[in-house]
Amino acid sequence: MALLRWGLGRQNVHRSSRVLLLKLTVIVISVLLLCEYFIYYLVIVRCRWPEVKTLAHGDGQEPVLKAMFLADTHLLGEIRGHWLDKLRREWQMERAFQTALWLLQPEVVFILGDIFDEGKWSTPQAWADDVQRFQKMFRHGSHVQLKVVIGNHDIGFHYHHGCISASLSINSLPLLGCQLLWWLQPRLVLSGHTHSACEVLHPGGVLEVSVPSFSWRNRNNPSFIMGSLTSRDYALSKCYLPFEDRVLTTYGAVVSFLVLLVLAHFERLPSSLLSGWKRCRTHMRR
Ligand SMILES: [Zn+2]
CATH class of the missing domain: 3.60.21.10 (Metallo-dependent phosphatases)
Structure with missing residues (x-):
């Protein structure tokens, strides 16, 4: 019984790690597409002859x-x-x-x-x-x-x-x-x-x-x-x-968010931050 529970626990850890990896990949690709490709359309479309x-x-x-x-x-x-x-x-x-x-x-x-x-x-x-x-x-x-x-x-x-x-x-x-x-x-x-x-x-x-x-x-x-x-x-x-500084600021903000996400996933955040993070997630899921 204990062995079965241990096996299920491991499966859950693997699944949540895969979900985390998927989230990180989606965020990174979306930000790269926005800052390196679509931003030129969003800015230049405002120019008029x-x-x-x-x-x-x-x-x-x-x-x-x-x-x-x-x-x-x-x-x-x-x-x-x-x-x-x-x-x-x-x-x-x-x-x-x-x-x-x-x-x-x-x-x-x-x-x-x-x-x-x-x-x-x-x-x-x-x-x-x-x-x-x-x-x-x-x-x-x-x-x-x-x-x-x-x-x-x-x-x-x-x-x-x-x-x-x-x-x-x-x-x-x-x-x-x-x-x-x-x-x-x-x-x-x-x-x-x-x-x-x-x-x-x-x-x-x-x-x-x-x-x-x-x-x-x-x-x-x-x-x-x-x-x-x-x-x-x-x-x-x-x-x-x-503006290049705005693009770099966006990258900086996204990297900080990803670091927070990874630390929260592995429960490595200070306890006060971690409980805030958990409350925020439950609130978002409602
Ligand atoms: Zn010159």
Whole structure:
């Protein structure tokens, strides 16, 4: 009889351990899916293309070009950065870019320089590898055009030919900038390089908008610019990506909860906490 009871007890322990393992697995998978995949949809779905004034054109209105502008992706090469950092940053940027393409359906995407971090030092082999990863991350359908501008980190111009380093960043080059403005007569200038957002009004009322970095290595919440462009007018809005500190806080909270769950299961919590935990469980089961 005692042997039978001992056997049943062991079976119960095994069953409850299996249930615990199942609970832990479900929680871990759900949190990973939320923080690494669905979060990009939940955040980017709130972004809207700005409204721009359109004139009558033939039977309807003049066409509006939907353009996305991002900058300073700084893909890490083989020299700098830990492999985990590299993996994480590239996953974040790939998911953000692919989700934005799917939800916002831009017609053209501009990347305003500093695609790579180590273009200046790369060997031909490392360069080929970096380019291959870039093409995978920023893959797109044939209905989307991708235009990439070279930045100082891509080919090391920063150290050899400072004047080209700014990847259209005219504000850091007053003389060349003024000449370019006079020569090109733009309506709007968008630039990268600064890693943060700022606006400068140039002589003649030309607005320059600096696009923040698209990499979480440079910012807690990267963003990109959405532009609605017609042949006469434009409107811009900014689309923010998830805050990294909130994601890390979520992971921290979930890990603490899982530790509590395991300790409670093996009755290793201090007795006051354990009785509270048991009361909470009975309350939830009612
Ligand atoms: Zn940069």
